[in-house]
Amino acid sequence: MSVLDVQGLTKAYKKDKLVLDHISFHLEAGECLGLVGESGCGKSTLARCVLGVETIKDGHIRLFDEPIQHLSEKKLRPLRKHFQAVFQHPTASLNPKRTIRESLLDPYQQFEKELSLAHFSFTSPDAFVRQLLEAVELPEELANRYPHELSGGQKQRVTIARAISIEPAFIVLDEPTASLDVLSQGAVLALLTTLRQSLGIAYLFISHDLAAVHQMSQRIMVMKEGKLVDQFSSDELMANERDSYTKELIAIF
Numbered sequence: 001m002s003v004l005d006v007q008g009l010t011k012a013y014k015k016d017k018l019v020l021d022h023i024s025f026h027l028e029a030g031e032c033l034g035l036v037g038e039s040g041c042g043k044s045t046l047a048r049c050v051l052g053v054e055t056i057k058d059g060h061i062r063l064f065d066e067p068i069q070h071l072s073e074k075k076l077r078p079l080r081k082h083f084q085a086v087f088q089h090p091t092a093s094l095n096p097k098r099t100i101r102e103s104l105l106d107p108y109q110q111f112e113k114e115l116s117l118a119h120f121s122f123t124s125p126d127a128f129v130r131q132l133l134e135a136v137e138l139p140e141e142l143a144n145r146y147p148h149e150l151s152g153g154q155k156q157r158v159t160i161a162r163a164i165s166i167e168p169a170f171i172v173l174d175e176p177t178a179s180l181d182v183l184s185q186g187a188v189l190a191l192l193t194t195l196r197q198s199l200g201i202a203y204l205f206i207s208h209d210l211a212a213v214h215q216m217s218q219r220i221m222v223m224k225e226g227k228l229v230d231q232f233s234s235d236e237l238m239a240n241e242r243d244s245y246t247k248e249l250i251a252i253f
């Protein structure tokens with residue numbers, strides 16, 4: 001089943017310059033779909049279009065077969081429980097004035113009445129926060145700290161815990177480990193895979209790092225200057241028929 005279906009997506013910030021040029025792909029339930037491409041090719045713009053925070057010039061974005069590309073924020077709001085995002089800089093994603101506990105409870109409190117959770121259970125705020133911290137392998141005593149009292153890796157685990165808390169159908173992961181040191185990067189990528197497998201949440205995993213994308217994803221899309229130039233199953237990365245640009249990216253890693 002497709003949770004997300006994008007067809008002919010076109011975006012321009014300035015009149016005639018296409019930043020996204022007829023992008024088409026689908027995201028299946030529970031899979032990790034990788035998107036790789038060099039800086040400035042349009043990856044984050046694509047993420048923002050999918051998340052409904054950018055207007056688009058042309059094309060369709062369907063969530064469970066429902067077109068969402070032209071919905072007002074009011075109409076899109078109840079659908080937001082189906083998708084979440086994790087970005088590169090966890091510090092920018094967490095409110096510095098709120099404790100980790102408060103940040104973790106945010107999405108649940110926003111969608112409480114419309115949620116039916118399969119994996120987590122909300123018996124009390126404290127018990128819920130404990131489950132989330134445990135899921136991302138953080139000690140429960142972090143709950144009462146503020147973001148500045150956590151390491152970068154711990155903060156990113158908190159943003160991941162917050163994203164999975166409402167068990168969305170998919171999460172857009174936009175360079176989720178780019179701000180972390182190499183050891184934390186590996187640990188966070190492994191955690192994300194474990195969570196995907198146990199919770200059944202699909203990922204659109206965006207990175208300029210082909211090795212990370214290959215490690216995480218079942219399918220890979222390659223983007224260059226606003227166009228998808230290659231799409232293939234992860235085990236076909238080294239196949240001869242790869243686009244010449246994909247081969248260039250392989251040669252760099």
Ligand SMILES: Nc1ncnc2c1ncn2[C@@H]1O[C@H](COP(=O)(O)OP(=O)(O)OP(=O)(O)O)[C@@H](O)[C@H]1O
Binds near residue numbers: 019038039040
């Ligand atoms: N708000 C904006 N207004 C005008 N142009 C923009 C805006 N955001 C991005 N762009 C331009 O759109 C193009 C794609 O940018 P985007 O951030 O989507 O690329 P990216 O692949 O995510 O890059 P990076 O990996 O460096 O984050 C770039 O040329 C960028 O300068």
